[in-house]
Amino acid sequence: MAVVGATGRMGRLALGLIEQAEDLEVHAELDSSSSLDEMDGADVVFDVTRPGVTERVVDHAIERGIATVVGTSGWSGERIDQVRGRLADEEDAPGILFMPNFSLGSVLASRFAAIAAPYFDSIEIIEAHHAGKVDSPSGTAVRTAELIGGAHLGGRPVSAPHSDQRARGQLVAGVPVHSLRMDGVLAKQDVIMGATGETLTLTHTTQSPSSYEAGILLALRAAPDARGVQVGLETLLDLGLPTA
Ligand SMILES: NC(=O)C1=CN([C@@H]2O[C@H](COP(=O)(O)OP(=O)(O)OC[C@H]3O[C@@H](n4cnc5c(N)ncnc54)[C@H](OP(=O)(O)O)[C@@H]3O)[C@@H](O)[C@H]2O)C=CC1
Numbered sequence: 297m298a299v300v301g302a303t304g305r306m307g308r309l310a311l312g313l314i315e316q317a318e319d320l321e322v323h324a325e326l327d328s329s330s331s332l333d334e335m336d337g338a339d340v341v342f343d344v345t346r347p348g349v350t351e352r353v354v355d356h357a358i359e360r361g362i363a364t365v366v367g368t369s370g371w372s373g374e375r376i377d378q379v380r381g382r383l384a385d386e387e388d389a390p391g392i393l394f395m396p397n398f399s400l401g402s403v404l405a406s407r408f409a410a411i412a413a414p415y416f417d418s419i420e421i422i423e424a425h426h427a428g429k430v431d432s433p434s435g436t437a438v439r440t441a442e443l444i445g446g447a448h449l450g451g452r453p454v455s456a457p458h459s460d461q462r463a464r465g466q467l468v469a470g471v472p473v474h475s476l477r478m479d480g481v482l483a484k485q486d487v488i489m490g491a492t493g494e495t496l497t498l499t500h501t502t503q504s505p506s507s508y509e510a511g512i513l514l515a516l517r518a519a520p521d522a523r524g525v526q527v528g529l530e531t532l533l534d535l536g537l538p539t540a
């Protein structure tokens with residue numbers, strides 16, 4: 297395994313997991329001072345860098361035919377589709393697994409939101425993260441909004457009045473997303489849905505980075521046998537939920 301972003305919070309977490317696992321081995325540890333060539337020869341690349349870097353990591357991995365687990369945020373559905381299109385022409389394309397969130401609870405919350413979405417006209421997302429997070433909206437919020445927007449397709453669009461005003465958030469797939477970056481928070485997301493006389497709020501709170509551990513290991517172990525683009529931890533789990 298080559299861990300790109302090895303000196304970061306997520307990179308260090310992944311390295312600890314790989315070192316403890318008998319069936320996994322660290323091939324290379326890359327940070328901002330590394331050449332991407334250092335990942336060559338690995339069976340799997342684990343990318344936890346930052347938007348603006350992750351695209352180059354994925355490009356390099358595809359060129360070298362290395363399966364990749366992408367934990368980095370900043371990937372929209374549109375940009376993932378470009379990778380999908382690129383791999384469509386390749387026979388035996390490596391698996392490129394985009395994982396907006398490695399935590400089971402977060403993945404379930406996003407799915408529950410997509411299931412409920414067609415029944416609500418008004419839907420907004422409020423996500424909060426630690427002050428050190430450089431990007432917004434979060435990758436999880438983008439993924440959740442895209443699932444909600446997709447679930448509304450063919451029906452009414454999500455109602456987002458006055459969305460030209462900055463305080464109304466950033467529209468993602470027609471869903472207003474509001475981002476908080478502050479001390480005292482690790483990661484939290486509320487999806488608030490409104491209909492006549494009622495609201496439904498789906499809240500997921502990350503209490504500890506340990507919530508990512510099982511998902512990271514699952515993705516790392518699945519990657520070598522995967523082919524082409526997969527999005528979301530749910531593609532590796534049998535959740536028994538309707539897909540959105
Ligand atoms: N999918 C999920 O469940 C989760 C995803 N994330 C996402 O993972 C990403 C990383 O988060 P986090 O670990 O907190 O971030 P950190 O800021 O702690 O770490 C970023 C890492 O990227 C490295 N890096 C920066 N530029 C380059 C470069 N040009 N080439 C190679 N490596 C580079 C840094 O190296 P250096 O030390 O040299 O600067 C560092 O190792 C973010 O996008 C975050 O949103 C986070 C948590 C969960």
Ligand SMILES: O=C(O)C1=N[C@H](C(=O)O)C[C@H](O)C1
Binds near residue numbers: 369370425429435437
């Ligand atoms: O930067 C983080 O911390 C996180 N980033 C991911 C995101 O952008 O959604 C996943 C999780 O929310 C933590």
